[in-house]
Amino acid sequence: MIRDEESESADLDVLDKQIIHALVTDARVSFAALAGILEVSEQTVARRYRSLRRRGIVHVSGQMNAVPLGVARWVIRLRCLPDRAMQLAESLARFPDLSWVTLLSTGSEVTCVSRPRTAERRDALLLSTLPRASQVTGMVAHEVMCHFPAADEWPRFGELLTEQQRAALGPPRQRRGFAADAAVELTREDERMLSILARDGRAPYARIAAAVGWSPARVARRMAELAAGGVLYFDLDFATTRMGFAVKGALWLRVRPGSLDAVGRAMATHPEIAFVAATTGPTN
Template structure:
């Protein structure tokens, strides 16, 4: 089992932050952005990927896959069974993230479900048949605001971010699906930094074709390259989900304002009484409080707010989270 590190020094943290902003950036681009030597970047980053502290993947945009139904669930569980339920959810291929919320009896999870049958099976059969589950609410993701994905924990200056990720060109229309897309997506899900040669081998094509196709998929917002890391290693010790009720006429503008806030790492409009969900990564509880009062407070369209701090993350960007230490003898075992 891989065990993630418990601390990173300042240089490692800045390299990790740069990889959050540009998951497939070359070592040379990272070195230029951070004013380090390319050799230093390689020497620093290689062990971070080797021990699982950093992991690279891609996440599909459900808006570009008509058969996918993106669903956020808040699941209330019996507290002594919550680890068992969370790990069972994380093992499912159709969950993207799984978080245990701070009350210790609730899980938040995002599903990308393969059509109405899969949705109905989950909501009408699987969850009702799970004895440890008491109740749940479901929220369909209507629109995800991609600007929130540029979160870097405040470790990069605006100038550094601009050097690393110049203002991207306007998104293109999504390209028509090709047979090689399935193999490309599978390879990138396993290793988001796979070389074009490796992608070509997996997809049965040439490296040039793999490169052009991946560029088309990213520019068409079909795929989003992603870097997975425990955000506490970057100084974010207060993560929370905000379930915000916004007047419909103010929803677009409220989401636009919050999505570009430097502490917001995810923002999506949803169905349900709370029609905007925001994932926040703040330095500490005082920073979380300041966000609520100074960023959310002045927004006239907000009518209600439910703040749910995260107790533990079990899965993020489709990857099951590795432990940051070896479990002790008193820790609950999966399935206990």
């Protein structure tokens, strides 16, 4: 969970923002390749990235899309006691099946995304663990039924890079697939690899290979297979206020069913909207 207010006070300069933009497009782009695109030294890019990560401004993680494994994704809204909200958010951020934990400005609601690996883990989380937490006074769970992808990855700050630089980075990697052509089976080695990538999405192939007992080439090949199958994608979590986005908000709308597709697609084109989905629950 990235906290804007806990980062060091130094402002981000243009190069910092260019690096962040590049990581949005390709979270695992090499320092050498990025240095060539930005026309700086590889050491400069590496030093800037490590500083951004150390200060809690950016974090790259490998995320698992559970849909190809036959499991749904859920957006969870938790009402809680105002003086316990931060404690609840920090506890949720440590759960392996939860991500995008956010404390809302009301101070009494925390939202998160759940990707349970099995139906048993889903039921335990939604029916037992969360409702029984001492800080929780109410809960609503929305199953994600449909995702409306944006034409460009958010945030859309393309003016930071030239057309040539954007072309050199290539098209954005698939990050939030909700479907796959065929079911995917994960091995124990896959699970170990995904666990490492969840902590550090830029973990070198050699480090992963040593942990799972494969060669670096096999790790790279398997990562590519899981990404192509829609199981693995990479997310960049960053302190949005440092990029000029002063306010974050979540909108929960009730839309006429016949207009849902049109509304979702229209909202996905808005430059300041990061994620749009149709869900179950009192809002859709």
